[in-house]
Amino acid sequence: xxxxxxxxxxxxxxxxxxxxxxxxxxxxxxxxxxxxxxxxxxxxxxxxxxxxxxxxxxxxxxxxxxxxxxxxxxxxxxxxxxxxxxxxxxxxxxxxxxxxxxxxxxxxxxxxxxxxxxxxxxxxxxxxxxxxxxxxxxxxxxxxxxxxxxxxxxxxxxxxxxxxxxxxxxxxxxxxxxxxxxxxxxxxxxxxxxxxxxxxxxxxxxxxxxxxxxxxxxxxxxxxxxxxxxxxxxxxxxxxxxxxxxxxxxxxxxxxxxxxxxxxxxxxxxxxxxxxxxxxxxxxxxxxxxxxxxxxxxxxxxxxxxxxxxxxxxxxxxxxxxxxxxxxxxxxxxxxxxxxxxxxxxxxxxxxxxxxxxxxxxxxxxxxxxxxxxxxxxxxxxxxxxxxxxxxxxxxxxxxxxxxxxxxxxxxxxxxxxxxxxxxxxxxxxxxxxxxxxxxxxxxxxxxxxxxxx
Amino acid sequence: xxxxxxxxxxxxxxxxxxxxxxxxxxxxxxxxxxxxxxxxxxxxxxxxxxxxxxxxxxxxxxxxxxxxxxxxxxxxxxxxxxxxxxxxxxxxxxxxxxxxxxxxxxxxxxxxxxxxxxxxxxxxxxxxxxxxxxxxxxxxxxxxxxxxxxxxxxxxxxxxxxxxxxxxxxxxxxxxxxxxxxxxxxxxxxxxxxxxxxxxxxxxxxxxxxxxxxxxxxxxxxxxxxxxxxxxxxxxxxxxxxxxxxxxxxxxxxxxxxxx
Numbered sequence: 279x280x281x282x283x284x285x286x287x288x289x290x291x292x293x294x295x296x297x298x299x300x301x302x303x304x305x306x307x308x309x310x311x312x313x314x315x316x317x318x319x320x321x322x323x324x325x326x327x328x329x330x331x332x333x334x335x336x337x338x339x340x341x342x343x344x345x346x347x348x349x350x351x352x353x354x355x356x357x358x359x360x361x362x363x364x365x366x367x368x369x370x371x372x373x374x375x376x377x378x379x380x381x382x383x384x385x386x387x388x389x390x391x392x393x394x395x396x397x398x399x400x401x402x403x404x405x406x407x408x409x410x411x412x413x414x415x416x417x418x419x420x421x422x423x424x425x426x427x428x429x430x431x432x433x434x435x436x437x438x439x440x441x442x443x444x445x446x447x448x449x450x451x452x453x454x455x456x457x458x459x460x461x462x463x464x465x466x467x468x469x470x471x472x473x474x475x476x477x478x479x480x481x482x483x484x485x486x487x488x489x490x491x492x493x494x495x496x497x498x499x500x501x502x503x504x505x506x507x508x509x510x511x512x513x514x515x516x517x518x519x520x521x522x523x524x525x526x527x528x529x530x531x532x533x534x535x536x537x538x539x540x541x542x543x544x545x546x547x548x549x550x551x552x553x554x555x556x557x558x559x560x561x562x563x564x565x566x567x568x569x570x571x572x573x574x575x576x577x578x579x580x581x582x583x584x585x586x587x588x589x590x591x592x593x594x595x596x597x598x599x600x601x602x603x604x605x606x607x608x609x610x611x612x613x614x615x616x617x618x619x620x621x622x623x624x625x626x627x628x629x630x631x632x633x634x635x636x637x638x639x640x641x642x643x644x645x646x647x648x649x650x651x652x653x654x655x656x657x658x659x660x661x662x663x664x665x666x667x668x669x670x671x672x673x674x675x676x677x678x679x680x681x682x683x684x685x686x687x688x689x690x691x692x693x694x695x696x697x698x699x700x701x702x703x704x705x706x707x708x709x710x711x712x713x714x715x716x717x718x719x720x721x722x723x724x725x726x727x728x729x730x731x732x
Numbered sequence: 733x734x735x736x737x738x739x740x741x742x743x744x745x746x747x748x749x750x751x752x753x754x755x756x757x758x759x760x761x762x763x764x765x766x767x768x769x770x771x772x773x774x775x776x777x778x779x780x781x782x783x784x785x786x787x788x789x790x791x792x793x794x795x796x797x798x799x800x801x802x803x804x805x806x807x808x809x810x811x812x813x814x815x816x817x818x819x820x821x822x823x824x825x826x827x828x829x830x831x832x833x834x835x836x837x838x839x840x841x842x843x844x845x846x847x848x849x850x851x852x853x854x855x856x857x858x859x860x861x862x863x864x865x866x867x868x869x870x871x872x873x874x875x876x877x878x879x880x881x882x883x884x885x886x887x888x889x890x891x892x893x894x895x896x897x898x899x900x901x902x903x904x905x906x907x908x909x910x911x912x913x914x915x916x917x918x919x920x921x922x923x924x925x926x927x928x929x930x931x932x933x934x935x936x937x938x939x940x941x942x943x944x945x946x947x948x949x950x951x952x953x954x955x956x957x958x959x960x961x962x963x964x965x966x967x968x969x970x971x972x973x974x975x976x977x978x979x980x981x982x983x984x985x986x987x988x989x990x991x992x
Contacts, residue, residue, distance in 0.1 A: 317834070317840035318834065318836050318840070318841075318935065319834070319837060319838060319839065319840050320795065320837050320838060322794040322795055323791075323795060323838070323840065324791075332790070332791035332794050333779045333789075333791045334779040334789075334791035335791070337775075344844065345776065345840055346779065347777075347842075347849075348776065348842065349844065448775075449775075542774065542775075576789075577789075578778075578782040578784060578790075579788050580790060580793040581790060618793045619793070619797070656797055656798075658798065659797050659798040
């Protein structure tokens with residue numbers, strides 16, 4: 279009780295301070311990160327609410343970081359060293375700092391006498407990301423993203439790729455090579471979430487190709503998640519059922535092509551990856567391939583809608599505990615509709631494991647599904663409310679799998695267009711089980727923090 | 733292998749760079765020009781201004797959200813950025829300047845379009861408003877400064893800034909925090925709240941930041957916003973107009989777009 283009270287007090291204090299500070303430091307004209315600086319526009323030229331893109335931002339992205347309808351890379355291309363200024367550098371670099379100042383977990387333990395266990399942590403900052411992106415010359419773009427995760431430790435190249443744009447004709451074909459997130463161009467992109475991913479927690483001492491119990495579920499879109507229990511990467515590390523993967527992976531190494539050859543209403547994408555959960559280099563026996571088509575309406579009345587369908591074909595892209603390869607596939611749909619202040623999106627994905635080893639016959643459910651539905655709404659000029667529903671019908675080893683259903687709500691208040699404070703609560707709408715499983719015993723997770731991009 | 737990689741990269745860069753042809757002539761305004769302009773408009777402009785130029789594109793609402801500015805409605809609304817007297821339509825050069833330079837904070841520069849593409853899209857934009865067919869707008873004369881900025885002209889400009897009531901919106905020191913702005917009394921033609929311009933941030937001056945740009949804004953006003961034309965008040969007072977221009981420019985540092 280005391281714990282909950284102290285959490286509420288700290289959260290309230292942070293909110294009051296931040297809201298008061300918005301009066302002390304009034305909103306200056308506008309903002310902010312690298313592309314906004316480069317083109318001298320507000321963030322909302324491209325974003326509904328960062329990091330989610332509006333239709334203009336989507337076309338900017340599709341065009342390889344060139345304004346829609348243009349091939350302007352040459353104009354802002356490389357300068358001679360003596361001509362460079364600090365302004366030029368800041369046109370290519372941007373930072374994002376996302377952190378929960380306070381997070382509180384309530385977990386129902388197995389022993390009923392213990393009741394609900396509360397744990398409050400101060401964790402700021404959680405994640406620090408440095409972006410460098412833009413164009414090096416006409417129709418050649420790039421993006422490099424370095425991320426540092428405080429909880430996980432270490433800094434890594436989260437993404438890094440080069441794009442060759444408008445090959446053959448305007449919007450006919452854009453080629454992307456490197457480490458990227460395949461779902462970027464679909465209706466619901468993995469990396470563009472208002473309710474950011476909160477990682478799961480595994481029990482310590484896990485060994486290769488052996489079950490590893492979750493002590494706390496992850497909070498991430500279920501449609502994008504691994505969904506299976508008892509899958510391993512090629513090194514034997516257990517794959518989290520909550521982590522984004524396959525077409526919806528956060529980043530994989532490969533090549534893909536997209537374009538709009540028939541006009542604005544239709545987009546295609548095809549690609550090939552080293553394989554799911556492969557780092558740089560390829561230890562896999564074969565490549566994974568994928569394709570996506572998207573249909574758009576985005577013309578007037580402050581309204582846009584689109585729907586995407588994708589197929590991802592895995593090729594020996596995971597292992598099971600017998601250390602044998604399996605082919606892990608996914609197909610799915612995603613859709614989005616935006617009208618003025620309201621943005622609604624959803625994704626449904628079906629995962630299927632083929633080539634199940636005979637030794638696991640009857641022990642492994644080879645099908646899993648995930649459904650995610652979300653909505654954001656600007657209820658005032660500075661206040662964004664978000665809600666997300668996630669349902670995971672898990673697959674994999676029958677003795678391990680646990681399905682889960684979570685609802686998350688968030689209120690975000692923008693002090694400036696690039697600085698927001700938020701409060702968020704995710705709650706489990708499935709009943710707790712008798713067993714002390716991380717997937718089910720998490721009852722509630724509360725966060726308050728700040729999101730800064732500059 | 734490395735050699736083939738180099739060859740592939742060279743081919744890709746070549747192919748990617750070969751798809752633009754540069755023109756440099758203002759095309760004749762005819763149906764074919766409008767058709768080409770429509771293609772460019774739907775690729776570059778429609779997402780904010782909407783298919784029919786009503787300022788209701790799918791991305792347009794987010795630019796101002798519940799405040800001004802929102803994307804221009806080309807079919808009925810007046811234009812802010814002009815060289816013509818208040819109430820008139822802009823000239824072609826005014827529109828070309830806006831497309832080319834953008835509007836700081838709200839609309840990027842589309843100088844990545846070829847010059848011909850920009851003229852074509854202007855021809856198409858004009859087709860949204862029948863008033864453009866009724867005559868050719870005449871620009872006001874925007875003279876070159878007759879004298880350079882000096883301490884005396886800036887001091888005089890400060891007095892004029894107070895005399896003409898600029899502080900009511902832009903504030904005592906030009907931060908855009910005048911009493912009318914603070915009270916929330918400023919609205920645009922759509923009735924949306926609008927902030928007074930921050931004159932201390934030169935890169936945020938929407939109509940440009942050279943002395944002639946500021947002079948133009950003073951004389952033409954920004955139609956559709958609370959910023960009036962001072963053409964009548966400054967009629968025959970050319971030196972006062974330039975003193976005011978120099979004072980306004982003295983409030984900001986002369987540098988580019990680096991803002992945090």
